[in-house]
Structures are given as C-alpha cells and as structure tokens.
Amino acid sequence: MKKLSTTIFMVVCMISIFAQTDNTTTKESQNTATQTVLNAEESNPNKMEWMQGFPPPKDKILSAKDGSFFNFPALRYSVNHMREFFPSRRVLSAKDDYYTLRTKHDKEIESIVFTPWNSETPMNWQEFLDANYTDGIIILHKGKIVYETYPAGLTPDGIHTAMSVSKSFAGTIASILIAEGQIDPNKFISYYIPELTDSAFGDATVQQVLDMTTSVDYTEDYTNPNAGVWQYAESGNPFRPDNYTGPYDYYEYLATLKKIPGQEHGEKFEYKTVNTEVIGWVISKVTNKSITELISEKIWVPMGAKYDGYYLVDPAGIAYAGGGFSLNLNDMAIFGEMIRNHGKLGRYEVISKEAVEEFSSGGDPELFAKGGEYPLLKGWSYHNFWWITNNEHKAFMARGVHGQAIYIDPVAEMVIVRFASNPLSSNKYIDPVSIPAYEAIADYLMEK
Amino acid sequence: MKKLSTTIFMVVCMISIFAQTDNTTTKESQNTATQTVLNAEESNPNKMEWMQGFPPPKDKILSAKDGSFFNFPALRYSVNHMREFFPSRRVLSAKDDYYTLRTKHDKEIESIVFTPWNSETPMNWQEFLDANYTDGIIILHKGKIVYETYPAGLTPDGIHTAMSVSKSFAGTIASILIAEGQIDPNKFISYYIPELTDSAFGDATVQQVLDMTTSVDYTEDYTNPNAGVWQYAESGNPFRPDNYTGPYDYYEYLATLKKIPGQEHGEKFEYKTVNTEVIGWVISKVTNKSITELISEKIWVPMGAKYDGYYLVDPAGIAYAGGGFSLNLNDMAIFGEMIRNHGKLGRYEVISKEAVEEFSSGGDPELFAKGGEYPLLKGWSYHNFWWITNNEHKAFMARGVHGQAIYIDPVAEMVIVRFASNPLSSNKYIDPVSIPAYEAIADYLMEK
Numbered sequence: 001m002k003k004l005s006t007t008i009f010m011v012v013c014m015i016s017i018f019a020q021t022d023n024t025t026t027k028e029s030q031n032t033a034t035q036t037v038l039n040a041e042e043s044n045p046n047k048m049e050w051m052q053g054f055p056p057p058k059d060k061i062l063s064a065k066d067g068s069f070f071n072f073p074a075l076r077y078s079v080n081h082m083r084e085f086f087p088s089r090r091v092l093s094a095k096d097d098y099y100t101l102r103t104k105h106d107k108e109i110e111s112i113v114f115t116p117w118n119s120e121t122p123m124n125w126q127e128f129l130d131a132n133y134t135d136g137i138i139i140l141h142k143g144k145i146v147y148e149t150y151p152a153g154l155t156p157d158g159i160h161t162a163m164s165v166s167k168s169f170a171g172t173i174a175s176i177l178i179a180e181g182q183i184d185p186n187k188f189i190s191y192y193i194p195e196l197t198d199s200a201f202g203d204a205t206v207q208q209v210l211d212m213t214t215s216v217d218y219t220e221d222y223t224n225p226n227a228g229v230w231q232y233a234e235s236g237n238p239f240r241p242d243n244y245t246g247p248y249d250y251y252e253y254l255a256t257l258k259k260i261p262g263q264e265h266g267e268k269f270e271y272k273t274v275n276t277e278v279i280g281w282v283i284s285k286v287t288n289k290s291i292t293e294l295i296s297e298k299i300w301v302p303m304g305a306k307y308d309g310y311y312l313v314d315p316a317g318i319a320y321a322g323g324g325f326s327l328n329l330n331d332m333a334i335f336g337e338m339i340r341n342h343g344k345l346g347r348y349e350v351i352s353k354e355a356v357e358e359f360s361s362g363g364d365p366e367l368f369a370k371g372g373e374y375p376l377l378k379g380w381s382y383h384n385f386w387w388i389t390n391n392e393h394k395a396f397m398a399r400g401v402h403g404q405a406i407y408i409d410p411v412a413e414m415v416i417v418r419f420a421s422n423p424l425s426s427n428k429y430i431d432p433v434s435i436p437a438y439e440a441i442a443d444y445l446m447e448k
Numbered sequence: 449m450k451k452l453s454t455t456i457f458m459v460v461c462m463i464s465i466f467a468q469t470d471n472t473t474t475k476e477s478q479n480t481a482t483q484t485v486l487n488a489e490e491s492n493p494n495k496m497e498w499m500q501g502f503p504p505p506k507d508k509i510l511s512a513k514d515g516s517f518f519n520f521p522a523l524r525y526s527v528n529h530m531r532e533f534f535p536s537r538r539v540l541s542a543k544d545d546y547y548t549l550r551t552k553h554d555k556e557i558e559s560i561v562f563t564p565w566n567s568e569t570p571m572n573w574q575e576f577l578d579a580n581y582t583d584g585i586i587i588l589h590k591g592k593i594v595y596e597t598y599p600a601g602l603t604p605d606g607i608h609t610a611m612s613v614s615k616s617f618a619g620t621i622a623s624i625l626i627a628e629g630q631i632d633p634n635k636f637i638s639y640y641i642p643e644l645t646d647s648a649f650g651d652a653t654v655q656q657v658l659d660m661t662t663s664v665d666y667t668e669d670y671t672n673p674n675a676g677v678w679q680y681a682e683s684g685n686p687f688r689p690d691n692y693t694g695p696y697d698y699y700e701y702l703a704t705l706k707k708i709p710g711q712e713h714g715e716k717f718e719y720k721t722v723n724t725e726v727i728g729w730v731i732s733k734v735t736n737k738s739i740t741e742l743i744s745e746k747i748w749v750p751m752g753a754k755y756d757g758y759y760l761v762d763p764a765g766i767a768y769a770g771g772g773f774s775l776n777l778n779d780m781a782i783f784g785e786m787i788r789n790h791g792k793l794g795r796y797e798v799i800s801k802e803a804v805e806e807f808s809s810g811g812d813p814e815l816f817a818k819g820g821e822y823p824l825l826k827g828w829s830y831h832n833f834w835w836i837t838n839n840e841h842k843a844f845m846a847r848g849v850h851g852q853a854i855y856i857d858p859v860a861e862m863v864i865v866r867f868a869s870n871p872l873s874s875n876k877y878i879d880p881v882s883i884p885a886y887e888a889i890a891d892y893l894m895e896k
Contacts, residue, residue: 054699054736055700055764055766056764061696061763061764065686065763083531083758084536084537084765087533087534089531159538238687241690248509249503252503285502308756313532315509315511315513317510317532318503
C-alpha cells in the first residue's frame with residue numbers, strides 16, 4: 001500500500017467519520033458535477049470485492065492508516081466494517097428479551113413517484129434507492145414494518161456506521177438525564193467540566209451546546225487545511241503519524257478551543273461536531289459512565305435491541321459521541337418507533353415521555369435560519385442534536401453524512417430508518433432527493 | 449504519552465498477544481525471580497483504575513501504539529478490552545436460542561488443597577486463584593456449573609482474550625473440515641496454498657502443520673532481537689512505525705519463511721505460532737470464509753453462545769488464527785462441555801463425534817518429548833493445536849499465555865475454563881501450579 005500522503009488521507013477520512021461536514025460546499029459539489037462517479041449498482045461493495053479473498057488482492061485491501069478505506073467507492077464497504085479498521089467499544093444488547101417488530105409488507109410502496117427539490121423530473125422508487133446509494137432501509141407504519149430492503153453491502157444482521165446520527169443518541173441520553181434532573185441545561189459547561197472553564201465552552205450553557213448555538217472558533221470546512229476539524233480529527237486518530245505532537249485526545253483538543261471574537265453564545269445555529277463531544281463529556285462526568293454503557297443501560301437493553309452496537313474510541317479510550325456509533329438497522333428502527341411512541345414500546349416504557357419531549361419539542365427556527373448553512377431547510381430548527389422539520393407533520397430527524405437517517409413523522413405514524421453510502425457526504429446535497437421522498441411515503445401511507 | 453521505544457514496546461506486546469512464547473525461558477524466569485511483582489490483589493485492574501475517568505489521568509491511559517497496554521500489571525485490564533486497542537472482527541453469537549448451563553454450586557471445592565509441582569508446600573484454594581492471577585474460572589461437573597468466580601476485572605458478561613486458546617479453535621475448525629472431507633490432512637500445504645509453495649511450509653503436510661512438527665527457521669525466543677517472532681508481530685501490527693517496510697500482512701510474512709537446514713518436517717514438536725496462521729489460511733482458502741465466520745456458523749450459533757466474540761485482525765483484515773480470539777467465559781465453558789460430550793450438548797449434535805476424535809485422540813508423545821521444550825509435561829502430546837496430557841484420565845487442554853485454559857477431563861466428567869492475567873506469560877511457569885490443581889479438582893469431584 002502506498003504510504004504517500006498518509007496524513008492528508010487520514011484526516012480526510014476521519015473528518016468524514018466524525019463530522020456532518022455541512023460547511024464543505026463548493027468543492028464537493030463541483031467535484032461531483034464534473035467527475036464521473038460510479039452509480040449505485042457499479043459501486044456495490046460486493047461487486048467491487050473489497051477485502052474479499054485470502055488474502056485480498058493488493059488493490060482491494062483498504063486501510064485506515066492510509067485513509068483508503070473511506071474514499072468512495074471503498075466507503076461503501078467500510079460503512080459496514082468500521083470496527084475492522086479502528087479500535088471500538090461494545091454497546092451491549094438485550095440478551096433475554098428482544099423486541100420483535102411486526103411485519104406487514106406493502107410492495108405497492110415501490111410504486112411511489114415523487115419530485116426532488118429543484119427538479120421538474122419525477123423520480124421513481126428504484127431511482128430513489130439508487131440516487132441515495134441506499135445500503136438498507138426500513139419503513140414502519142403504525143409500528144409495523146411495511147417495507148425493508150438491503151440493496152448493497154448491508155445484511156439484516158449487519159452493523160453499519162450511523163455517522164452523525166450518533167449525535168441524536170448523545171442528545172437522547174442528555175435529554176434523559178435532563179428529565180431525570182441529573183443535568184441542568186441552564187448551567188454553564190464549566191460547572192460540569194472544570195477542564196473546559198477557559199475554553200470557548202466554559203461560559204456556554206449545556207442547552208446552547210446541545211443546540212449548537214455556541215460561539216466556537218472552529219470550522220468544519222475541510223477545503224481549508226487550517227480548519228479546526230483537521231486538528232480535531234487528528235486528536236482522535238489512533239493512526240496519526242509517529243511525529244504527531246498535538247493534543248493527545250479529543251478532550252485535550254476541546255480545551256484548546258476559543259470563542260469567535262465578537263460573537264456570543266446563543267446568537268445562531270452553527271453545525272459543529274465538537275459540541276457533541278462536549279455533551280459526551282458532560283453525560284460521562286455526571287454518570288461516571290461511557291456513552292456506550294449509557295446507551296446499553298438506558299436504551300439498548302430495556303428496548304430489547306438484538307445486536308451489540310459499538311462506538312469507535314479515541315487514544316484515551318473515549319467513545320466518539322459525535323459520530324462513532326455503529327448499529328443494526330432493525331435495532332435503529334425499534335429505537336425510532338420507541339421515540340415515535342413517546343418512549344414506549346407497546347405498553348412498556350423504555351424512556352420517559354418527558355425525555356422525548358425534551359428534544360422533539362424543537363429549538364428556535366430563527367437561530368437555525370440565522371446560521372445560514374441550510375437554506376433549503378426552511379423553518380427547521382435544531383435541538384438536543386435532533387433536526388426538527390417543523391413541517392405540517394411535525395416530523396423530526398437524526399441525520400448523518402453519506403445519507404444515514406432516522407425520520408419520524410408523528411402525524412403519518414411513520415418511521416423511516418436508512419443506512420446509505422452516498423459519495424456525497426453532506427446531507428445538504430442528499431436532502432433534495434431524500435426529504436421529498438420521505439414526505440411522499442408519508443402521504444402514501446396516510447391515504448391507505 | 450511517551451513516544452520513545454515505540455517499536456520495541458509494540459513488538460513485545462504483539463508477541464505476547466499472538467505467541468505462546470514457550471521458548472522465552474531464562475530471561476523471563478530470572479526477571480520474575482528477582483523483581484518484586486504486584487500480587488493478585490494489588491494488581492486488580494479495578495483497583496489500578498486503568499482507563500477510568502473522563503478522561504482517565506495521563507498515567508492511567510494505556511496505548512497499543514506505545515505498547516503500554518500489555519505491560520504487567522496493565523495487561524490485567526487489557527485482556528478484557530482488546531477490541532478497544534485494536535481493529536477486530538465479530539464472531540456472531542446465537543440470537544434466538546442460547547444454551548444455558550445448569551448450576552449446582554459446591555462451595556466445598558474451596559476446601560481443596562494440593563501441592564504444586566517442584567514444591568513441598570501445599571497450596572489452598574485462595575492461593576491457587578491468586579497465584580494464577582485468575583480473572584475468572586468456571587468448573588463444570590457432569591455438565592453442571594459447580595463453581596464459578598470472577599476475582600478481578602472480568603464480569604460474567606465480559607469478553608476476555610483467549611490468547612493461544614485461539615489455536616485450539618482453529619484446530620477444531622480444521623478437524624471439522626477434515627471430518628467432513630473438505631481438507632485432506634495428508635496433502636501438502638502447497639496444494640491448498642500455492643502462495644506458500646516456495647516457503648518452509650510448501651512440502652509440509654497439513655497434519656504436520658496442525659501438529660507443529662514442521663521444520664521452520666523461525667523462533668519465538670523474544671530475548672533474541674533477530675527472532676522471527678518480531679518480524680511476524682510487525683507484519684500484523686496495525687500500529688507499526690510509519691517507516692516500516694517489511695511484509696504488509698501475516699500471509700506475506702509466512703511466505704518468507706524457510707526450512708531449517710538439515711531438519712525435515714515431522715522430526716519433532718516445536719511450538720511455533722506461525723503454524724496456526726498457516727492453518728487459518730488453509731481453512732479460509734477451502735471455505736472462502738474467515739475463521740470468524742466459520743466459528744460463528746459451525747460452533748457459536750449451533751452451540752447457542754450468548755455473547756458475540758471477536759478476533760483481532762491484521763492490516764489485510766485477516767483474523768489472527770494464532771491468538772486473536774476474545775470470548776465470554778461462560779461461552780467457553782459451553783464449548784468445553786460440548787467437546788467433552790463428543791460434540792453434543794444434550795441430545796443435540798453441534799459438531800460431529802468424528803471431528804472431536806480428530807484432535808482428542810492425540811499426537812505422538814515421542815515427537816513431543818523430542819522437541820524438548822516442556823520437560824515437565826511428561827508423556828504429553830500435541831495434536832491439531834490441542835494439548836493432550838495422556839494422564840490416567842486422558843485429559844486434554846487448550847492453553848494460552850498468561851494462564852488462559854480449557855481443561856477437559858473425560859474420566860472425571862469435568863471441564864475447567866479459566867481466564868487469567870498472570871505476569872508470567874509462558875504456561876511453562878504456570879503449569880506447576882495449574883495442572884496439579886486441575887487434577888486435585890478432578891479427584892475431589894470423582895470422590896463426591
């Protein structure tokens with residue numbers, strides 16, 4: 001394997017892992033406009049034969065150290081195999097009492113046609129699956145699986161990275177602890193994490209961090225080699241170069257961040273993954289438990305998850321709250337259904353109604369609009385690391401780069417969970433095909 | 449964390465992982481004789497607080513890159529957390545039908561007193577647990593758990609490295625494939641792995657490799673900086689230095705090995721982990737499956753294992769057959785019981801009687817004695833990566849560095865499984881306390 005540009009490759013790949021990277025913009029959109037990108041069928045990881053054979057042929061070996069594992073189309077393999085590239089920590093599943101979703105397949109869903117945003121050409125179902133490089137999708141209606149397919153790479157028992165959908169899990173745990181009175185969202189971060197007193201986060205409230213309205217001199221613009229996200233990635237990278245001298249781990253890096261001069265906390269929404277790492281730290285400080293244990297104890301076991309999930313960990317063994325979770329698609333569907341039911345599965349309460357209301361009630365659409373990052377998401381807000389559409393159905397979402405999604409539509413009584421490996425990382429470019437499709441599915445199910 | 453001596457530390461730790469290291473001898477025994485080593489209670493990993501806290505204090509952070517994770521007493525933590533240091537691959541457990549061992553505790557076992565080899569001072573039960581730095585032990589009699597304890601670090605739902613006990617799992621899979629007629633033990637390795645035709649292994653039979661009677665110019669003497677085991681470790685080390693230029697992965701390394709001039713295959717038993725990597729390659733070539741999939745499909749799922757296990761993987765994603773398996777202690781107990789019952793659990797056949805006979809029938813004690821490595825193990829033999837005591841009870845064992853063990857006594861209808869983190873790596877130094885204890889337990893149970 002080539003050793004050239006190890007550092008640069010690594011950083012790019014780590015960014016893709018941890019960051020939503022919604023500041024990336026022009027370079028990425030231009031690239032995809034001018035390059036020929038393999039389509040969904042051509043880039044199917046089984047067809048590409050990554051890491052297949054004993055040993056795999058040299059040109060099919062993917063590596064975290066040289067960053068090759070997360071270049072498209074290789075990432076279509078790697079999204080299903082993150083633990084095979086990185087150290088990881090188990091999220092223990094239920095062992096005696098799985099929750100089984102009932103199934104009532106409706107093949108007619110495949111007849112849905114919708115029109116993407118900024119387009120006049122309707123798109124059919126297969127085009128929808130392909131355009132998003134769908135690895136797996138489950139659609140629930142009134143708690144039953146009405147549609148489920150695994151077009152590429154993923155298997156029903158597989159474990160797929162959730163990317164920034166992980167943030168919504170961190171936000172859910174924080175919401176549970178807030179509802180339990182263990183965390184006061186109005187307290188300053190310095191109250192919970194004295195180590196961050198002199199950093200940008202010291203005088204931010206927990207709520208401002210949960211809503212990403214902090215003033216932090218850090219960008220996730222990875223066209224800029226001096227962007228903070230590069231240092232952030234390296235601080236958590238177990239394969240950083242031998243001559244690396246920066247912060248040893250994520251928490252050390254967080255402590256170096258300063259506020260943007262002239263900008264106060266609470267002024268506007270700016271999507272910055274470091275906020276989630278701060279909350280990961282808060283919930284662990286308060287409980288003295290890793291987020292892997294908290295998700296297992298407070299969600300995975302009581303919910304009846306069937307498969308162990310896992311988090312990638314940094315050099316200090318800390319789970320990456322911002323993007324490190326990998327889990328099973330069906331387990332994610334159960335989770336979505338539980339949230340849609342205000343914390344219950346059937347009559348059994350997994351988490352409290354109050355905890356779900358903590359995040360599903362939404363944030364301030366004005367601060368969201370002021371951030372200016374998502375002009376297409378009109379009227380949306382961001383709260384406790386969840387995305388609130390504020391559409392007629394009051395739908396809300398968890399979202400991760402390359403197309404990971406939990407879409408919960410309370411009015412249509414619908415939950416959609418999707419794992420994908422879109423060559424486009426930012427949801428900014430994925431939304432125009434995904435959101436109108438989700439809305440069309442909701443309309444279809446409501447008319448049934 | 450210090451970056452000095454990264455390479456040397458790393459290699460030492462990788463050796464400890466993969467190798468039984470029974471050639472190590474004098475240096476190690478001298479060290480432990482002259483140094484003050486923390487006792488079992490003092491070195492309890494919970495007490496040492498490795499990797500505890502958010503973040504852990506700097507002097508409590510363990511790292512695979514600098515090798516600190518596997519120095520004693522830190523290894524007492526790391527044996528339970530290998531996946532948190534290295535890339536790994538899942539061994540999927542049963543999901544719908546766990547096997548539950550019945551339990552009938554017998555506290556009187558703790559009154560057993562025995563005399564270690566080369567000693568005249570009797571040892572009591574607590575001294576036995578402590579002397580071996582026991583992390584967990586389960587004793588089965590006639591299929592029931594009669595004793596179970598977790599003195600340090602390990603929890604009942606924990607996953608502990610099996611070290612070279614992994615070899616016996618590789619040997620079991622090979623035995624299954626031999627019994628099924630998928631592998632002919634009398635064929636040359638070159639028949640199955642053309643890539644090894646020109647290596648030491650090319651003209652060795654599969655059986656000679658399984659019995660470690662190959663002539664291979666490679667030693668596991670890690671007091672010798674030029675020993676093969678150092679290159680072997682680096683070929684599989686994901687954290688090797690940036691300027692590393694050796695073989696990319698284990699299989700590339702295996703292909704470089706040559707025979708010992710003047711020594712033919714089949715002359716004597718010499719414990720060399722590379723043999724197991726060759727068999728891992730054979731079973732994967734024949735089935736086109738990783739050993740992780742083979743153990744899941746052929747043992748873990750049909751047996752009803754409750755917890756996912758995992759293997760560490762090399763830079764080509766290949767599972768380390770020689771020492772990479774981590775698993776749950778209770779699952780290992782179920783496995784041992786199944787083997788004791790010739791492949792059955794109750795009336796249900798997990799693997800065929802013929803497969804179990806393939807290895808439990810034993811090898812040639814003369815070749816074992818000729819090797820000269822284990823003067824204390826009189827009359828023993830080594831066959832298909834299992835250790836056969838040839839004692840009156842025809843007991844046989846799986847063994848791994850730092851005290852990992854499966855001890856199956858057909859006459860006493862007893863199975864003992866143990867995870868440990870002994871500062872001594874080689875079983876050579878652990879046997880004098882362990883083997884007479886196992887025999888004393890068997891005697892006790894037979895007299896009940």
